[in-house]
Amino acid sequence: MLHIGEFAGMTGLSVKALRHYDEKGVLVPAEVDPDSWYRRYGEEQVRSGVIVKALRDAGVPLDAVGVTVAGADPSTTIDVHHRLVLEQREQEDLAFAQARSVVASLAAPVEIVERTLPPQPYVGRVLTVPRGDEDAVTDDDANEQFSQLYVAVQEAGVGPSGTFWTTLRPGEQGAVEIVCCWPTSSQLEPTWGGDGTTVDVLPERTELAAVWRAEPGVELPEGSTHPAVVALFDAIAERGITMPTTELRQRVLGQTADEYAVEVSITLP
Structure with missing residues (x-):
């Protein structure tokens, strides 16, 4: 078993983030001390922790991360989120182009x-x-x-x-x-x-x-x-x-x- 600090160091996730993911049911520790509420993680959870950090660093929403930890294919999760990001970027590019066009039109005599x-x-x-x-x-x-x-x-x-x-x-x-x-x-x-x-x-x-x-x-x-x-x-x-x-x-x-x-x-x- 890994104490929360060890697990944080092993996965790259902060202690604060691990507590938050526990509260949200995304990455739940294997054991929680009933008296001190100290969290411990299983060795088999290191893989999940590393994947969680990678997904969150890529901006994947917490709900989708939770589904992935529960057994969904992380590569599929990344692909889906990537497509959404590209679509959003396209809309943002169009919005920037529209804004430039509006400003330019107002400069005409x-x-x-x-x-x-x-x-x-x-x-x-x-x-x-x-x-x-x-x-x-x-x-x-x-x-x-x-x-x-x-x-x-x-x-x-x-x-x-x-x-x-x-x-x-x-x-x-x-x-x-x-x-x-x-x-x-x-x-x-x-x-x-x-x-x-x-x-x-x-x-x-x-x-x-x-x-x-x-x-x-x-x-x-x-x-x-x-x-x-x-x-x-x-x-x-x-x-x-x-x-x-x-x-x-x-x-x-x-x-x-x-x-x-x-x-x-x-x-x-």
Whole structure:
């Protein structure tokens, strides 16, 4: 029999670790003195102790180590954990690449414009994104609304009179509303378009707009806030403006995948 100190020296495991493994049922001593609680280990446990240290040094979770000590093949345990580590490293590498891409995208130049615009009548369809369910509304959903509304506006003989835009505004109970808008040449009746259709007018206003232009071969990272939005809020902060609302309007200008611009604007108070 080996006293706990001898067993620790033989296996490379610390006394503290051995006590912990005993408490967790991973590597239980052959004998425990009922009076002193002094632990003793059998000679046949040296192999298990060395394997436990090797597995723990490799980061194998304690539960898997316990299963191995109980009789599972240690090589299989190592292989399984190694595969998990490689998968995790791959995810970490992707996360690092995404982070670098986001930081690089925010360094791109964005033009800030302050302008005064006349009233603009428009119609829109509202899509609601519930709080915590950002994938509830897809690009296809928005494109379908734009297409349907475009046809309806043409049939009504009021345009569209310009480029479509998307309005992002706070909804109820933490939701976000996406309003798919087309400008019209004149204001329609409030009931035009039926339920789910907004008929309104953007009043004469002063806007602050951020214009981001695409660079050939440069793709924006998916899932990240657009650089134009970030630049717009930078400009708001630099001007010391307190905004009563965070209703944003976004337009895409241009026709090709390599030559286009994204414009994000907000009405100044």
